[in-house]
Structures are given as structure tokens and as C-alpha cells.
Amino acid sequence: MALQSLIGGPGIDRVGVWLEDPSSGENGKALFRGEVWDQDVGDGPEEWTRLSADAPLPVELLGGGSFECALDEPQAGPILGPLIDLHRVLWTPVARRKVMRGLVMLGTRRKNGALPRHLAENLAAELGTLLELEEAWRLASSRKADLELWTRVRGLLKEKENTNRILGQLVENCTRGLANGGVGAVFAAIGESRTVSPGGFESSAAQLSIRAQSGDENWVKRVNTESLRPLWQRALMEGQSLGGETAGAFEKESSRIIVVPLRWGSTLSGGLLAGFSKLKANLDSLERLELRGELAAEILEQEFQKNRELAQLRSKIALLEAIGDAIVLTDKRGCVVGASGGARELLGKLPAFSGTDCELRFAELFRPRDWETMENWALGKSARPSEGVEDVVQAELSPGIGVRATRLAASGEEVVAIRLERRRNVAAGATERRDGTGRPDVKSVLPPERSCELRMLQAEELATLVQRVTGIAHELNNPLTAIVGHAQRILARGAGNPAAREIHQILEQAGRASQIVRQVLSSSREGKPERHLLSLNELVERTVDLQRANLNGFALHLRTDLAERLPRVDGDYGQLQQVLINLLQNAQQAIELSGVGDTFGVRTSTNDKSRVRMEVWDNGPGVPVEYRSRIFDPHFTTKPSGIGTGLGLAIVSAIVGEHGGSAQLDCPPEGGSRFIVELPAAEEELPGTTFDDKRVVAFRATGVGTAAPQGTTPRILVVEDEPTVANLIADVLRDEGMQVDVFKDGQTGLIATQRNTYDLSICDLKMPGMDGQTFYKELRRSAHPPRAGFLLITGDVVGGGTQEFLRANSLPYLAKPFRVEELTAAVRQVLYGNHHAAAP
Amino acid sequence: MREESGNCHEIRNFGELLRHELNNPLTGILGNAELLLVEMHRQQITLPEEARSRLETIAALAVRMRETVRQLSEDWQANALDFSTQPTPKGGVRADYRGVL
Numbered sequence: 001m002a003l004q005s006l007i008g009g010p011g012i013d014r015v016g017v018w019l020e021d022p023s024s025g026e027n028g029k030a031l032f033r034g035e036v037w038d039q040d041v042g043d044g045p046e047e048w049t050r051l052s053a054d055a056p057l058p059v060e061l062l063g064g065g066s067f068e069c070a071l072d073e074p075q076a077g078p079i080l081g082p083l084i085d086l087h088r089v090l091w092t093p094v095a096r097r098k099v100m101r102g103l104v105m106l107g108t109r110r111k112n113g114a115l116p117r118h119l120a121e122n123l124a125a126e127l128g129t130l131l132e133l134e135e136a137w138r139l140a141s142s143r144k145a146d147l148e149l150w151t152r153v154r155g156l157l158k159e160k161e162n163t164n165r166i167l168g169q170l171v172e173n174c175t176r177g178l179a180n181g182g183v184g185a186v187f188a189a190i191g192e193s194r195t196v197s198p199g200g201f202e203s204s205a206a207q208l209s210i211r212a213q214s215g216d217e218n219w220v221k222r223v224n225t226e227s228l229r230p231l232w233q234r235a236l237m238e239g240q241s242l243g244g245e246t247a248g249a250f251e252k253e254s255s256r257i258i259v260v261p262l263r264w265g266s267t268l269s270g271g272l273l274a275g276f277s278k279l280k281a282n283l284d285s286l287e288r289l290e291l292r293g294e295l296a297a298e299i300l301e302q303e304f305q306k307n308r309e310l311a312q313l314r315s316k317i318a319l320l321e322a323i324g325d326a327i328v329l330t331d332k333r334g335c336v337v338g339a340s341g342g343a344r345e346l347l348g349k350l351p352a353f354s355g356t357d358c359e360l361r362f363a364e365l366f367r368p369r370d371w372e373t374m375e376n377w378a379l380g381k382s383a384r385p386s387e388g389v390e391d392v393v394q395a396e397l398s399p400g401i402g403v404r405a406t407r408l409a410a411s412g413e414e415v416v417a418i419r420l421e422r423r424r425n426v427a428a429g430a431t432e433r434r435d436g437t438g439r440p441d442v443k444s445v446l447p448p449e450r451s452c453e454l455r456m457l458q459a460e461e462l463a464t465l466v467q468r469v470t471g472i473a474h475e476l477n478n479p480l481t482a483i484v485g486h487a488q489r490i491l492a493r494g495a496g497n498p499a500a501r502e503i504h505q506i507l508e509q510a511g512r513a514s515q516i517v518r519q520v521l522s523s524s525r526e527g528k529p530e531r532h533l534l535s536l537n538e539l540v541e542r543t544v545d546l547q548r549a550n551l552n553g554f555a556l557h558l559r560t561d562l563a564e565r566l567p568r569v570d571g572d573y574g575q576l577q578q579v580l581i582n583l584l585q586n587a588q589q590a591i592e593l594s595g596v597g598d599t600f601g602v603r604t605s606t607n608d609k610s611r612v613r614m615e616v617w618d619n620g621p622g623v624p625v626e627y628r629s630r631i632f633d634p635h636f637t638t639k640p641s642g643i644g645t646g647l648g649l650a651i652v653s654a655i656v657g658e659h660g661g662s663a664q665l666d667c668p669p670e671g672g673s674r675f676i677v678e679l680p681a682a683e684e685e686l687p688g689t690t691f692d693d694k695r696v697v698a699f700r701a702t703g704v705g706t707a708a709p710q711g712t713t714p715r716i717l718v719v720e721d722e723p724t725v726a727n728l729i730a731d732v733l734r735d736e737g738m739q740v741d742v743f744k745d746g747q748t749g750l751i752a753t754q755r756n757t758y759d760l761s762i763c764d765l766k767m768p769g770m771d772g773q774t775f776y777k778e779l780r781r782s783a784h785p786p787r788a789g790f791l792l793i794t795g796d797v798v799g800g801g802t803q804e805f806l807r808a809n810s811l812p813y814l815a816k817p818f819r820v821e822e823l824t825a826a827v828r829q830v831l832y833g834n835h836h837a838a839a840p
Numbered sequence: 841m842r843e844e845s846g847n848c849h850e851i852r853n854f855g856e857l858l859r860h861e862l863n864n865p866l867t868g869i870l871g872n873a874e875l876l877l878v879e880m881h882r883q884q885i886t887l888p889e890e891a892r893s894r895l896e897t898i899a900a901l902a903v904r905m906r907e908t909v910r911q912l913s914e915d916w917q918a919n920a921l922d923f924s925t926q927p928t929p930k931g932g933v934r935a936d937y938r939g940v941l
Contacts (some may be wrong), residue, residue, distance in 0.1 A: 183927040307921035380907070475908050483869060486894040499895075504874040506898065509868035513905075516862055520925070647941060 010116050011108045016082045018051045019094065019102035019127065027367060036082050048082045051103065056080060058091060061100065066092040066117055066124075078514075087111045092120040094127045101131050115175025138178065141285065146291055149173055150644040153295050155600065161304040167212035170292050175215040175275050183288050185274040186255065190262070190296050192270035193236070194304075208232060208270060211300075219275055219760035228257065232271045233694060235259035239268065241290060258286060261291030264301040272296055313337060313415060314354065322382045326420040327408075328676055330363065337415065338362045346420055347397065353441040362418070366403070375406070378416070394423060397616065473517045480517065480817035482724035484510045489731065501580055515560025531570050533682050537562045539573065539601050541582045558584075558590060559601030560836060564728045566604055568682035569612050574680075575655045579663075580616070582648040583675050587618035590673065596621040597672065610660075611678050619672040623665060631665050652677070682760035690745060714759040714831050715739045717748040717786065719775060723769040726818070732820050733827060746770030746778070753784045760831055761786040765794040765813075788831045793818075862909045870902040 018034030032051040036044030057080075057664060060067040068090040083089055086107040092101030104124045106115045113409045149170075156166045167190050175243055176182025191208025207224040222228050235242040260272040272293040313329070321791060326346040329338035338353045347365055364374035376382045377393045391407040402423035407416060414690060487506045491497060544560050569576075580602065587600035600618035607613070622629060632653040649663075652675070656663040661679035668674060716738050720726035721743070730740040741756070743749040746763070747770055753761075761779060765772035772792055792813040794802055806813050814826050873895050879885045880892055887895075 472908055472911070476905055479905050483898050486898050490891045490894050497887075499876050499891070502876050506869050506872045508863035509872075511867040513862055513869070516865075661910055716865050724901060 011110055011113045011117075012106050013040070013085060013109045013113065014044075014082070014105075014107040016044070016105035016107070017102070018105075018125070019131070019825055034102070036105075037690055044082060049084075051080075056321070057103075059816035061091055061093050061454060062832065063091060063104075064100075066090060066120055068115060069118070070111075083133075084109065085109065088113075088115060090115040090117060090120050092117075092124045094131070096131045096135070100114055102127055106350065142284070143180070144176060144286060146288055149179065150291065150295065152158050153299070157302060163299055164212060167296060168214075169297055171212045171214040171272075173288065174292060182291070182715050183274065183285055185215065185276050185285075185289075187213070187219045188272065188274040188658075188790075189213040189220050189223060190270065190272050191232070192262075192300060194269060206233070208273075208584060211270075215275070223273060225367060228273070232259045233272060234269055236261050236268055238314070239263060241286060243286070254802060260286075260289050262293055262300060264294075264297040267297075267298040267301055267304075269297055298723055305676060308760075309414060310790070328418050328420065330362045330366075330416045331415060331417060332379075332416070333616040334362050336362050336365070336377060343420060346403070346422070366395040366397055366489045367399070372403070403790045411809070469777050474795045474796045476513070476517050477816040478722040478725055482513075482722070482728050484817050485725075485728035485820055485823075487731065489728075492820070510817065512741060516817075531572055532765045533568045533570055534573050535566070535575070536604055536614055537566050537569050539577055540580065540604060540614065542600075543577050543584070544602060555603075556588065557599040558600060561601065561603040561742075563605045566606055567609055567612055569659070571659050572678065578661070579652045579655050579677060580614070582652050582676070583616035586648055586675070587616055587620065587673070590620040590776060591618055594621040605743040606681065610681055612681050614677045614679070615674055617672060621665045622671055632663065644738075649675075713737060713739050715756065716827070717740070717744055717752060717756075717758040718742045718762045719744075719761070719763040719767070720770075721764060722746060725764070725793075729810065729823065732823055735823055736827075737828075746772070746775035750778055750782065753779060754785075757784060758786045760791060760827060761789075762791045762793060762827070765792055765805075776809070776811070791826055791830050846847055864905070866902055866906050868911065870906070873899040873902065 014036065016034060016036040018032035021031050021033040031051055038044055054475050058067050059070060068088065070088050082105060086109060088108050088110070090106040091686055092104040092106075093100045094104060102124075104120050104127070106120050108115060152157050153166055153170065156169075157431060170188055171188040172182045173181070174185045174188035176184075178184045189210050190212045193206060193208050207229075210223065211218060225233070231242060231244045232792055235708050236259075239261055241258060243256055243258045245256060245717050255277060258274050259272045260274075261268055262272060267341045272307050273287060274285075274289055323340040324342045325340060326342040327340040328343050328347075329334050336350070336353070339347070339350050346351050351360060360373065362378040363373075373382070373393065382393070382818045392404060394402060394404050397401050404421045404423050406419045406421070408419055413751060418626045419719065454736065487503050487510065490499060490508075498501070540560060540562060544558060584600070584602070591597040591600060597618055599622035600616070600620070603617065605613045605615075632649050649708070653663050656677050656679065661677060663675065663677050665677055666674040679716065716733055718726055718729050718733075718740055721744050726742045726744065730742050733736045733740045741752060741758075741782045745767060749761075749763070761776075763772045763775050767775075769779075772794075776790060776792070779790075790811055792806065792811050793816060794806075794813055795816045805811075812826060812830055814823060818826075866913070876885070877892065877895050877899065879886055880895075
């Protein structure tokens with residue numbers, strides 16, 4: 001600044017300007033630095049350029065205005081250097097936001113005459129504005145530096161840079177000077193503690209584990225001492241930044257410590273501690289530290305999660321090693337990170353896996369010609385199958401050694417589990433392994449818990465299979481319902497129908513298909529067995545058909561001899577079919593393994609109508625006398641090792657016992673064996689129909705509604721996503737004189753109830769979007785529930801969840817596929833009650 | 841264990857049941873519907889127009905079902921598994937397995 005330009009002004013002999021120096025200070029006191037220019041001597045001496053804030057300045061300056069004084073009187077204390085040799089002096093503060101940030105001094109050697117106050121004040125105002133601009137520039141620079149830091153750290157995180165290295169850069173930035181984009185702390189440290197929670201520390205002596213530090217090392221040593229621990233413990237417990245004084249903590253200056261808790265989401269992982277000289281710790285410093293604290297928290301949390309995943313992965317790898325099936329784990333880069341014992345056996349030598357640092361690509365397990373295919377498949381780049389369908393690919397490990405790879409449903413985003421299986425055409429080895437010629441049978445050598453894991457893998461496979469088959473069965477019910485309905489509608493169009501014979505055949509075949517679908521759904525259900533009236537003859541016919549498919553070309557004969565008018569039994573279809581399958585397989589294996597005999601079969605009979613008998617016989621070698629008493633014992637078997645579980649006949653005995661029957665062995669003197677199962681005949685017979693007798697269940701739902709008045713036109717709301725079924729229902733009910741509104745989803749159905757009042761709501765239980773259960777609950781809660789009640793339509797009444805829902809709400813339902821007369825009967829029953837329901 | 845082994849057999853059985861047995865009734869449904877449509881076309885029988893529409897719907901639905909079953913059949917062959925020697929626990933375990941992997 002050209003201070004000399006002021007010299008020569010009216011009576012000015014000396015000019016001094018000092019501004020606060022933010023980079024220095026002593027004992028917490030601000031230091032002003034500046035220049036002095038004297039008319040006679042020019043630049044003032046070096047010591048005049050520094051002016052301490054506690055220098056003997058006039059207290060009047062604290063008022064914020066200029067102050068002029070004479071220096072003729074003897075000074076009480078030491079006189080300031082720049083005042084030497086002057087008679088009068090004018091002090092003017094340079095203020096910013098009412099805080100003195102500098103001083104302007106004009107001095108004269110003359111005893112009389114006022115100094116030009118306006119010059120001093122103009123100069124002070126200009127300097128104040130300059131300071132303001134400088135401050136704004138500094139703030140913008142620091143924000144820019146913060147943004148750059150934030151971007152750099154996020155980039156390092158994304159690149160999976162070493163955590164300690166990133167934390168080190170963060171603390172170093174905290175101690176860097178403001179001009180270099182730092183916060184200007186004297187020291188900084190990031191400490192980690194997972195023992196803290198808002199409720200407090202697990203131990204009052206809990207310590208911060210220092211992960212990164214910068215600046216004065218002596219200070220870091222004090223973090224876990226009584227001088228600093230209470231401060232950071234309180235900050236972490238309260239979950240907010242705190243500041244504290246630490247007089248004596250530094251050698252030269254008393255300091256302010258700021259602790260920023262490291263919080264990511266609801267997780268507290270430690271604290272960022274920084275020490276400042278008093279003058280430098282301001283609100284801006286705190287904000288900038290908090291930004292760095294947030295970054296540090298994110299870094300630590302990512303590291304924590306990564307370590308946890310790694311630990312889980314390592315335990316999975318350890319677990320996998322003990323599993324006999326060939327399972328490999330790959331990461332999202334397509335590298336193998338784990339392999340089961342079975343996979344090692346199948347694939348040959350594999351490296352030891354630690355969960356990290358493996359560069360073996362999954363694709364490289366296969367022949368080079370398959371690399372590209374397998375790489376794309378492993379990375380999920382090839383076309384994915386639709387939901388519910390397994391993601392499978394085939395490749396060769398070496399010429400002629402084919403493998404089928406299946407992406408298991410248990411795969412996650414980070415780790416993918418892949419099952420490898422030898423393809424069918426080369427799967428003969430699988431049997432050999434079980435026989436102990438190759439890999440030992442894992443179930444026999446593994447401890448029980450390992451064997452359990454293996455069974456879990458199989459359970460997953462089974463569950464997927466069940467899901468797929470039941471899903472398809474559901475898909476078949478909708479078209480079946482529509483086929484039956486349309487066929488019936490054609491028949492209903494008057495007598496002498498020329499198409500009657502063909503339509504009856506269509507109905508008959510649809511009934512047969514419905515029965516199969518129902519049986520599938522019944523077989524695949526989970527939970528307790530369900531008892532129904534069933535025909536043992538029908539069960540035998542169907543099961544024998546299946547068994548014939550398993551004869552595998554052996555020259556064996558399978559015969560059936562079924563009694564006429566056999567009473568039905570009250571039993572679980574799937575379980576009783578299981579009994580028959582076990583007995584038939586037993587008979588077949590007895591003949592095949594011994595080479596004795598060529599025929600086996602089933603015979604049904606009844607004696608006094610109270611019991612039904614089913615005999616499975618064979619002309620094989622029979623059962624040796626010494627084994628007969630133990631033949632139904634669990635794990636008892638006469639078959640060679642590796643064939644059968646020894647449980648087949650035990651299962652037969654248990655199931656038959658549960659049905660109140662008996663199972664026994666009879667060995668006729670002429671040879672062969674005969675297993676006789678006797679079951680109690682059902683006490684009450686329901687009239688036989690083409691369809692199952694229990695499929696239409698309609699009763700007045702308790703407390704739902706009141707019967708619709710006779711003589712009026714009932715208004716029906718139909719919510720069904722399958723158009724063919726929906727239109728059929730509407731068609732049938734309109735013919736019955738009812739007013740019908742059809743909607744393809746629950747949401748639009750609900751909207752319609754706000755405009756119209758309905759007597760009955762017919763709703764499909766399984767629909768995309770809002771399902772039937774939700775629709776029922778919503779409509780029931782609404783201001784306009786149907787007056788008479790609800791009728792639900794379901795494709796799977798045997799499903800545990802469906803049954804529970806229907807029972808819990810006492811809801812009438814109709815099982816798909818239904819006949820037209822069943823629909824009208826159920827609708828009338830709900831609308832008018834039992835007395836007015838038309839007989840099906 | 842009884843449940844486990846039983847479950848394996850049930851699954852195998854109902855899969856085969858669907859595959860083997862559904863095609864027959866579907867053939868019957870489709871065949872009869874198409875027969876009637878052909879006879880109507882040749883004016884061997886006379887039915888109202890509405891009946892023709894219903895028969896066409898029946899035939900289309902039967903084809904749809906046949907495709908569904910065919911898909912199942914293909915799936916089944918692609919995933920042919922030998923369950924008979926692998927006793928497996930029922931439901932519930934699936935969730936546990938998800939936790940393991």
C-alpha cells in the first residue's frame with residue numbers, strides 16, 4: 001500500500017496501518033501486522049510492523065470510532081514504538097462485522113492542528129471492504145477445496161482403495177493450512193469405537209482405536225487419557241459435535257478441541273478429533289470438520305460391512321468345503337471366491353480361497369471354446385430366463401466332460417452361488433460315487449450338521465421344482481374354468497343340440513384334466529395331510545400307470561385286479577399313493593435284484609364293507625423267515641448297500657397306521673411275497689360326481705351381510721384378471737337376470753364400489769397387483785361393502801395360506817375350475833341364503 | 841424322515857402325472873372343438889353364431905393349456921433329477937438355506 005501518498009496531507013508526519021494476521025498469534029492473542037511510513041525516515045523499523053492486540057491502545061477504540069489524542073502528557077506505561085516522537089495521534093479501527101480487524105494510525109509532530117479524520121476513516125472503510133472480500137474469497141476457496149476432497153474420497157472409495165490410506169488423507173487434510181484447502185487444525189485424528197451407543201459406552205474405560213492421525217503426535221497420546229476421554233465420550237454419546245478447552249495440552253498455546261462423532265445412518269463408529277488454536281476454531285472450521293467426519297464415517301461403515309461380508313463369505317467357503325455337491329461361489333466380477341469339496345473333486349485342483357484376491361475366472365474352469373459363453377453367463381450378460389425358471393447353462397470342462405451350471409436362487413448381488421452337475425449323458429459317475437468307488441457318500445462321512453447342510457441344498461432344488469409345478473397347475477385352472485363354462489353354455493342353448501355328443505366329451509375331458517390339476521396341487525401342498533373321500537381303485541390305476549413308466553424296459557409284468565364297488569376311504573391322496581409306490585418299488589426291486597420271478601401287481605378287495613384291502617404281491621424270492629419280523633423296522637433293509645434307504649416299508653407302516661389301518665407281510669408257501677394294507681372304509685359316502693365333492697363350499701358368512709331381497713335385480717361386482725373366466729361369469733349371471741359389472745383388477749373394482757352399491761362381490765384370490773385377500777379386506781373396511789357378502793374364487797383351496805384365510809373370515813368360495821350350475825348355486829346361496837339356493 | 845422321503849416321491853410323481861396325463865384330455869377337448877368347427881364350416885351341422893365363438897374360445901384355450909404342459913415337459917426333461925436317493929426335509933428349510941448362502 002502506498003502509505004507515503006498520505007504523507008503530505010494536512011499535517012500528517014507518520015502513517016501506520018496494521019491488519020489482523022490470521023496465521024499467527026501468541027498465547028491466544030491476535031497479532032496485527034502492517035507498515036509504518038514516516039515523512040523523515042521513510043519505512044519504520046521492523047519491530048513497528050507487529051502490533052499485539054493487548055498493546056497499550058486507547059480503550060476508546062473499543063467503541064468502534066476514531067480517537068484522537070495528544071501525546072504531550074507523560075505516558076503511564078510503555079509507549080508504543082510507532083508513537084515515538086509524535087505529539088498527536090489519530091487512531092481509527094478497521095472493523096468488520098463490528099469486530100476490530102485492524103488499525104489505521106495518523107500521527108503528527110505538531111502540537112496544534114487537527115489530523116484529517118475523514119482521510120483515516122475512508123482508509124479504514126476501504127480496508128474493511130478489502131477484508132470482507134478476502135473473507136468471501138477464502139470461504140469460496142475452502143468450499144471448493146471441500147468439494148474436491150469429497151469427490152476425491154468418494155472416488156477412492158469406489159475404487160476400493162485401502163481404508164487406512166483414505167482416512168490418512170482425510171486427517172492430513174484437516175491439519176493442512178487454509179491456503180492449501182485444509183482446515184488449519186494443529187492436529188487431527190480419527191478414532192474408532194464400536195462399543196458406543198446412544199445409551200452409553202459398554203465400559204467407561206472404553207478407548208478410541210486411532211485409525212489415522214496427523215500433526216502433533218504428543219496430542220494423540222492424550223486421546224485415551226482422562227484429559228480428553230470425557231470430551232469425546234460425551235460427544236459420541238450425545239451424537240453431536242462438541243468443543244472443549246484444553247489449557248496446557250499444547251506446549252505453546254492453549255487450544256480448543258473439537259470432536260465430531262462419526263455417524264453413518266444410525267451407526268456410530270467413532271470420532272474425528274481436531275485441535276485448533278483458539279483464534280482459528282470458528283463455526284466454519286466446525287462445519288468443515290463435520291463434512292470430513294461424515295466422510296470418515298462412511299469409509300468406516302463401508303469397511304465394517306465389507307469385513308462382515310468377508311467373514312460371512314469365509315464361513316460359507318469353509319462350509320462349502322465340506323459339502324459334497326459341486327457348488328462354486330463367484331463374485332460380481334465373475335471370479336471364483338469359493339468352492340465346495342464336490343466342486344474341487346469335479347474341477348480338479350483349485351486354489352485355497354480366502355474370500356479376496358482370487359483372480360481365477362469362472363469361465364476359465366471350462367474349455368476355451370466355452371469361455372466367452374460362460375463369462376457372459378457368469379456376469380449376467382446373457383439372456384436371463386423369466387421369473388420362476390432356472391438360470392442354466394451347459395459347457396464342457398474338457399472334451400466329452402459336460403457340465404450343467406445352475407445359478408442358485410440363494411445367490412446375492414455380491415456373491416453368486418452356482419451348482420455344477422455332470423450332464424445326464426455322462427452322469428453314470430454319480431452312481432459310482434455313491435457306491436464309494438470315487439468320492440465317499442458325504443451323508444455317511446459328514447457330521448450330522450454338515451449332512452443337514454447338504455439336505456438344505458436339495459431342499460432348495462425341491463422347493464423350486466414344487467413352485468414351478470404348482471405355478472403351472474394354477475395356470476391351467478383358468479382356461480379349464482372357461483372351457484367348462486363355454487361348453488356348458490353351448491349345451492344350454494336348447495334341446496336337440498347337434499353338437500351335444502362332442503360337447504359332453506369336452507366336458508368329460510375337462511373334468512378329467514381338472515382332477516389331475518387338483519391332485520397335483522394337493523400333492524404339492526405343505527403342512528398337515530388333508531383327508532378326503534377317495535377311491536382306492538382310482539389311486540391304484542393312476543399309480544400303476546406311473547410305475548409302468550419306471551419299468552425301464554425290464555421284462556417284468558405289472559398287473560392289477562380291482563374289486564368292483566369298492567367303498568371309498570377317508571385319506572390323504574398323496575400319502576396313500578406314497579404307500580403304494582413304496583410297495584410297488586419294493587416288489588420290483590426284489591425281482592430285479594434277485595433275478596427270481598417276473599410279475600408283480602396290486603389287488604383291491606373288501607370283505608364286509610367296513611375295511612378296504614389293497615395287496616401288493618410279487619412272485620419274487622420272498623422274504624427270508626429271519627427277516628420277516630423286522631421288515632417294517634426303520635433302516636432295516638435286505639437290499640445291497642446304496643440301494644434304498646431302508647425306510648420305504650417303515651413309511652408304509654406309519655402312514656397306514658395314521659389312517660387307522662394295518663400293514664402286514666404274508667409269504668405264501670408257493671413263494672413270493674404279499675404285502676397287505678387294510679384301511680377302514682369311509683363311514684359316510686357322498687354322492688359321486690365328476691368333480692370333487694368338497695370344491696363348492698358356500699355358507700352365509702357370519703356378520704358380513706344380509707340376504708338380498710327377492711324380486712329385485714341383484715347387482716354383482718366381478719373382479720377377475722382372466723378375461724375368459726370373467727366374461728363367462730358375467731355371461732352366466734346375466735342370464736340369471738343379474739346386473740353384472742366386471743373389473744380386471746382390485747383397484748378399479750374398489751373405485752366402482754364408491755359409485756355403485758353391490759349385493760355381491762365375486763373376486764379371484766390370485767391376481768397380479770392387488771390380490772383377492774387385499775381386495776376383500778379393503779372392500780370390507782370401506783363404506784360400501786357388498787350387501788349380501790362375498791364369494792371368492794380360487795385355483796388352490798388346498799394351499800395352506802388360502803385355507804387359513806377362507807376359514808378365518810368364514811368366506812364362501814368356489815374352486816376353479818367350476819361348472820356353471822355350481823357358480824349359480826354358490827351365488828344364489830350367498831345372495832338369498834340356503835333356502836333359496838338352486839340345487840347344483 | 842418319512843415326510844422327507846415322501847416329499848421327494850410326491851414331487852417326482854405329480855410332475856410326471858401332469859406331463860403324462862394332461863395331454864390326453866387336452867387332445868380330447870381340442871379335437872372335439874375343432875371337429876365341431878369344421879362341421880359348422882362345411883355346414884354339416886348348424887349352430888348359432890354364438891356357439892361358434894364359444895367353440896373357437898375353447899379350442900384356443902386348449903391350445904394354450906397344451907403349450908403350458910409342453911413347457912413343463914421340456915423343463916422337466918432339462919431338470920431331470922434323481923430324488924429317490926436323496927431324502928430331503930420339507931418346507932421351512934429353504935429359508936435356512938438362504939441364510940447359509
